[in-house]
Amino acid sequence: MTTMFVIGTVICALSTLICWAMTAIRNHPADSSIVSLAAIELYLVVYGVYAGIRQAMGASIDGEAWEFWGYIIFALMLPVGVFIWAMVDKSRWSNLVMSFVGLVVFVMIYRMEEIWWGTVM
Incomplete structure (x- = not known):
């Protein structure tokens, strides 16, 4: 497991828990839920920059590069789309x-x- 994966796991878990709690106690979108989405988006931007630098420095991708970058692009659009919704x-x-x-x-x-x-592990 890489450090970036562990950081992402923690951010995603905290965001999910915050949003579940706010579902129980709020009748409208909570600021804390929105901030947790922003934290995920910020993480994904950092992850994308990190991956770009890593690849530019010559690190090879075990799988298909187009698939990897497709995941990053879609992941970056997801929090924005859900925020708008x-x-x-x-x-x-x-x-x-x-x-x-x-x-x-x-x-x-x-x-x-x-x-x-x-592999992750």
Whole structure:
């Protein structure tokens, strides 16, 4: 496991837990849920820059490069899209939908690590 994967796992887990808690206690999108989405987005930007530098320095990807970068691009769009949707919906369930970003991005970074290294463990 790489350090970036562990950091991403922690951020995604915290975001999911925060959003679940806010689903239980808020009737509208909570600021803490929105901030947790921003934390995931910031992590993904840093991960993308890190991966770009790593690849530019000559590190090879075990899998397909187009698949790896496709995951990063889609992962970067996910929190933004869900944030826009939450601002339009403005119900309790926006927090629940925001919680799925953490779960989906976790699976995506797991897969990105598999593509890059061939295995996560």
